[in-house]
Amino acid sequence: MADTPTYDEPANMAASYAYVYRNDYRLYPDNPPLVKILAGLSLLPIAGKMNFPSQLPIYNDPTQFDLYKFGTEFLYRSGNPTREIIFLSRLPNIIITVLLGLSLYLIATKLYGPKAGLLALFLFSFDPNIRGHDHILAFDIPLAFLSLLAFYLIYQFIKLPEKRGLFGLLLAFAFAAGYLTKFTFIFVALILIVYALWSVIKLDNNKIKNSFFLLIVTCLMPFFLLWFFAISTNYHKITLDYDKLPIIASANKLYKNNSTWNLISKL
Template structure:
């Protein structure tokens, strides 16, 4: 199969993916998480203040809200959910999201379409990198098969059009891993910088992406153990990628706390981490919130701490006739088997058998 024909088929698949995603958002409505994400993103870009939704990094919310800058929108700066004169309760973001979309004279249907379009472009970008990496590893036919399965995956079609962090984080992890392995293979200055930038952007998508740190460390270790490179080279690349990534995080968060009063940031940090099992961390972040150079990292690590605090406290969930905040060991395997198409499971089984016996 020629490269030209392969590119044509890949382009058609990505185009159909784009069309399916775009037409699915017409006459649609917001899901629960979208109003706070959209209001938060718009407030970040226009107010340079990250008092809303600190439990998620700002990058994807910024991207979603960017088209709104070209509209003449009313933002409820005098609403109690923005002023937060009492404490930054978690429901303020939902109250303000509803106020911004439905009670401030703005057009919610227009906002829905404009904020979801950037998310769809991220979905397309992920599809492109799936095709690109599969092609480099296994050739044209395998790359088209991978892209075909991705383009018609119900999971990605359903979530890739929403102003949430899941698919954006998946794209960040995938692209960062692609460039990190590329840097291990060919440790040029360009590849290391690209790996560092993609790692930093991935970390700015979702806090659970912090797992890339041990994941990359394991990849570097495996790379050395199978003698594809020296341990010094692998360690150097790993450290440089992490440094570049976190150097990128600082200016992004600096923009987002530019107009966020230090005393409010410290107050919000103290309140939000009130139930943290790590009081020393809370006190450190409160202290850092008042230091100009450290404030961006204080806000970043506040969000990360909120994720761990929430995970420690548990999330009340219904699953197979039970309600619990402790979780179930079989939750994710069961959900994975149910949500993914039967055809995908059959192909996965065939691939495993092929890899094991052929």
Template sequence: MTWHRVRSAVAIGAVMVLLAWFWSRGEQFLAANGPTFDEPVHLAAGYSYWTTGSFRLNPEHPPLLKLLWAAPLVFGDRPAYPYDVAAATRDDHWHIGTALLFGSGRAPRALLDPARRVNLTLGCCVALVAGWWAYRYWGSRLAGIAACAFATADPNLLALSCVLTTDVGLTLFGLLACYLLWEYAAAPSRGLLIATGVALGLALGAKFSALAIGAGLGAAGFVYALRGGRLALPGTPTGAPPRRAAIEFAFRLGLIALVTLAATYGFVHFDQWGRGLKFQLTRADHGDGMMYLNGELSRTGWYHYFLVLLPLKVPLGLMVAAALGAGALRRSCASGRWEFLLIPPMVFFALASYSRVDLGVRVVLPVVPFLYTLGAGLACAGCCRCAGRGLLAVCLVWSFVSAVRADPHPIAYFNEIAGGPRGGLRYVADSNVDWGQGLPQLKDYLASHGIGAVYLSYFGTDRPEAYGIRFQPLPTYGRVGAPGGETIPADAPRHVLVVSANNLLGVYLNDRDTFKWLRAREPAAVLGGCIYVFDLTGDEDAVRRVRALSAE
């Protein structure tokens, strides 16, 4: 075996080890975290598409990923679809999702975990594409391994790969489209043209914000042409007018993407894509939720939200490597077709900021994998290659430590600048910290401390009673159906109050100051970064306030 093959085998082995590590941490996540806010809806919508043949449910997101998530149910146990609930609620997806996940007679995890593993597979593919692009761009196996390592060590990628959210699918197909166009610019071929168009179409079938990826690709192609590059259909004569050749190429690419997108709707339901896009463009008219930044609430968001958020949520090892890798990028600017690596994420970030849909780091997740590839450039730092590789090793170890510290609750991950989950809550909330995933931790905490019943203000659509949690309900947000619960006697030996992080800040409550009096109080425990436990035993004034809230 030649030395070249040995190095290739070692590189492949290293990548496989990294992916196995990523998957094992994903399994830890599945065991430790309950359903997040939107997961019952997304799973039920996908299952309804397969079962009813209609795409009416949850039209505000395209169907592709929901179809993939529901496939294990369709080709597995096939639980009964709640037609009675759908008829009684006129296809209310919240009630249908709750009925499917909690009323099918099966354990919720038995339905949810197979779907989550589909998304975890997509997360592994993001790491593979980022690593392969780094290998191809920098011409280094070490760079490819490094990019894959940054990806598998990113708590944000892991968290969003383990829940049913459309962001990882968009990230994968968007990154793939950018990479394939980068390859096409160097060596146009019919196969690459079709593959790029299909990847773009799949991105549009994953999430409507893929339009921003399309805009980024267009901007990258424009800058590439200004710098003397050429984008044209395969076989186009070199003497053909560049502008006309580029227009023909863009038309053919868009047509392939459009056909692919229509296929995700089964062609006959393609009109639903336009309806869903209209919904997203008029979110404010539908009373969309509240957003939180630096102690302020807003229904319209902030243009600078993601500028504040990313430095708090992205691992510092990755940020340092990406910043230093930008220096190595200068060496390849003349011939590396850098436009397709830099411009699409910049355009996506700018449009996401302009949209002011400030719901969490997941909105700009498609930007992050470009940092993996950029940071891997430290492996090829020109005349300072030894120093660059030393810095790369430091950044990778730093990222691995961040990953281990975040497990098995990476949703609430914040880096050292923020000071961890409790520090991060000073700046941002919502799905950055609390997505309703914390009830399994609460169940274990109550059992280990011998606490019978609690006063509970839970944010999310999971069911406390499904875990055997006894509770007296307090003002909350997200509960579907009857409030449930019981009344704790006034003379009970223990008075324990449990509040979700979003409710503690009052993000979605009618009165944002409902729990203001608790914010300066030291909790007895913070579970998974998102569940705050306060022991009020012996504090008669606090107990009276809580019981008064329960009576409202």
């Protein structure tokens, strides 16, 4: 936790504050807002004594907008308690890391026994990727936690038909949280859904109909939850045209003839 913030953490920290206390979602739209909202909520003990330098042109002037420079101004040059902001905004990810390790141990123990649980926890604890991301404001650890949770829930959804409704509901919330954490969660969801469909097809004919119905509802419900979140938080309202920002316009001009860039931009 004493590490110097990574290059994008100040911008994420400024965005976290703006999301929760200013209802302003313009900063750092590259990833969905859930992790930044949690980080913003963790700033509650010091929110009253924080200054948000909204008067700066790099924040309020679209022609000069620069979220990285603004993050630096917010964290270091606005009279804010830098150390407290760094610690508190990182705290949710630290807690999620602990939950991830505990969940990994419990799931591995339940599926394969205590030795497997300890081995999984050992490998988790010394994995360089985990050690590098477990104490910073980033999106990878929450993504890993929700991916593991979704896997376990879909496993239970298939294994326990008498509780399929309950696990389907929990899975829908896990999917919604995953979509709100990182855009790439969609690939995790697709893999799990294909796995679930394949497993359902192997069921007896009299069980397939109900299982398919529950699976379809489970797949559709997260999008209703996302819609509800967007409407209730005004997250769906775009207040900046990012294509016209200098850094984006420059990148678009540089890569406009690049077929890979064009494909990614369309996605």
